[in-house]
Amino acid sequence: MTLPDALDALLRDRAARDEPVCLFAYDLAGLRRHVSDVVASLPAPCRMYYAMKANSAGEILAALAPIVAGFEVASGGEIAKVRAADPSAAILFGGPAKTPGEIGAALDADVTRLHVESLLELYRISAAATARGRTVEVLLRVNLAGPFPDATIAMAGRPTQFGIDEADLPAAMAAVTTLPGLRFAGFHLHSLSNNLSAETHLAMLGLYRDTVLAWEKEFGVEVEVLDVGGGIGVDYQDTAHRFDWDAFTRGLTSWVGTLPAHWREIQFECGRYLTAACGTYAVEVLDVKRNHGVAWALVRGGTHHFRLPVSWQHSHPFTVFAVDRWDPEAPRPSVTDDRVTVAGELCTPKDVLARDVPVAAVRAGDVLVFELAGAYGWDISHHDFLSHPHPEHVFLGQGT
Template sequence: MNQEVITHIVNEFNTPIYIYDGEKIEHQYKLLKSCLPKHFEVFYSVKANPLLGVCQLFKKLGSQIEVASLAELQTAFQAGFTPDQIIFTSPGKTIEELETSIDRQIYSINVESLEEAILINHIGQKKGRQVPISVRINPDFNLSGAGLRMTGVPTQFGIDQSQLEEALGTIQSLPYLKLIGLHIYTGSQMLAASLIIKNMEEIIKLAITVSETYAFPLQFLDLGGGFGIPYFTGEQYLDMDELGKGLQTVWETYAHKLEGTRIGVESGRFLMAESGLFVTKVLYVKESKGTKYVVCDGGSNHHASSAFLGRHIRNNFPMHVHSQEEQDELTEVTVVGSLCTPTDVIGQKVKLGKVDSGDYIVVEKSGAYGLTHSPVLFLSHQLPAEVLYKQGQVHVLRERGSVEDFFKGQKLLSTHEELLQRT
């Protein structure tokens, strides 16, 4: 996606805006598939970017899908996924979400607690239907080296390995549950192939041990994911050749134990992050006590990940001034949005070329956990448009929001006279 394309899109749809490169999405999906053993399936993690058009593209590419809410479940169906291609993972599923998943007969509900399993059994009993589930385990090990660890520590995700005997004993006694598999997700944003390989080997070994110990056929094994992409200075791309060779060796070692088992990996960030650009227009350039500020029309309310909201340590996404040739002279600036809070910083002390009002700042690697991860209601700015560029065509995935959107569902207080009339 070249500079001219970006200029055309910005001129037509204004800013702030998310632009996704459909060719890059396809490339990342095929790259990941190419390094996995042939038997493995990819489940797109909708939470990374839940746009209907994005999910539709992954369906066309041959992906399965992993959802974590009722809206994501409905998105999966609208995008064309069939029940056998859908798994539901979340530590806090509501009764409505569970009932809909059961009614639509999705492939697996990944259970995160014994209490959830008991609730699913109760719903299954009411509906007269046995429900396929996979148990998510929080193992004692964590070899991931992940930026965000999700196992081996206290967590809301899954059932602790030390509690498996009691939990599986109860689950296997519940007549309306069909235990078909196990799910282990150890961490996110892993960049070392050797650690991913070792981690997945340990997951496979644990899954085989659990299925043999508790005497149930392992129909499904969700290995999680965590495939990372480099955002920051000093980070290296994941070595896909090493990953592919290592995973194939692991698979050849344990394939005889997993004959007939459906193997899945989840991915969102790896598939989507590098496809996306967040483009925001410079409104003002000012100085304050020695710091140069670039004030833009889009900020942390639209791109919380770039602002590192909620993080104790921040870094900067790669960014540049649009349509600007590479310059020798760079100036240190802080890029901010238009919110009335000092946390609205999407680039702190970044080095940019000459920047003026009317220029555009492009935040790279913004395809995953962008708008979907952001506090869009803060200050009630309109939602940015989201578009996808593929094979020379621009597809609008989400129209730009309007001021009227923020009044949908709201009600004025009733006056005293109106309350009297109702009585």
């Protein structure tokens, strides 16, 4: 059964039940195909790690574990989730505010590498490593001065909580090359999020290369690993507009040819680009009404399940799944050839998933299907605000 057929069957089954439809559906077969193609297209020595903050469901992790080089995590809880899905998976541990307890737990879980974000953190990792009689491999995350291309979110080139200020790098290099229990492997330079241009992403990699080559000379070191982050984007407003991955990998192959041989690994840590398209959020329209001239579709769900639209302040794309079933004794409000704003069940005017969207028709009892919901949907949402029931999570294509 194809995904459209499977999703259609799922929605028809749920719409026939008494409880309103409210679910996330994930296409695991499509996810595996997409990520396999991405990984296969990377030139050596590039490797793809999954940034699991995008979607940490155990089924997602298990589907990706045989395909990706490992997982990028940002907490002790994420380390535990990876180990539950794959006890032997490679783990990269980042995050701007690691606790001493998390650092110790990371070493006990045998993480592959830690991404260090401050001078103090170097001392904490050193203490944890020496207490265990260990040596741990680290990358220094540096907040470069820039300038960088435009993207939805900037992680560097401006004041942020991420990484070591480039001006403070000499002190960090002195510490990482002398503190016990540490082995300096290279740098982490994740600077942008949701960049949609292959050309500007390649330009950023060129800046990374030139900067790190200069640092090798300045500090008298040889870099083995360079983490170039993720940051490859998804266009939620124009779903036909996609990051040109083929053009990017062609340019990436040329870029790799300019690197020194001792750079043994280039780490990518993508999240959104890998999982966004595998997820769908489907919610039933509980009511349709007009208020001050605006047509509203009120759904069983909202930003406590799917916070991405309000977080990014956009109208998320959706389609209307028509449901004929209705109680003939009750009125069925609807709008036709009109613009509609979709709001959830929370007692706040900010609970809006889409605003002023043209629709041919939508009725109470129909189901709205939000695409591109596989990344930063459920995982970033305030699930228990107002204590509404959680949505169902359905994983399609588990055995294919």
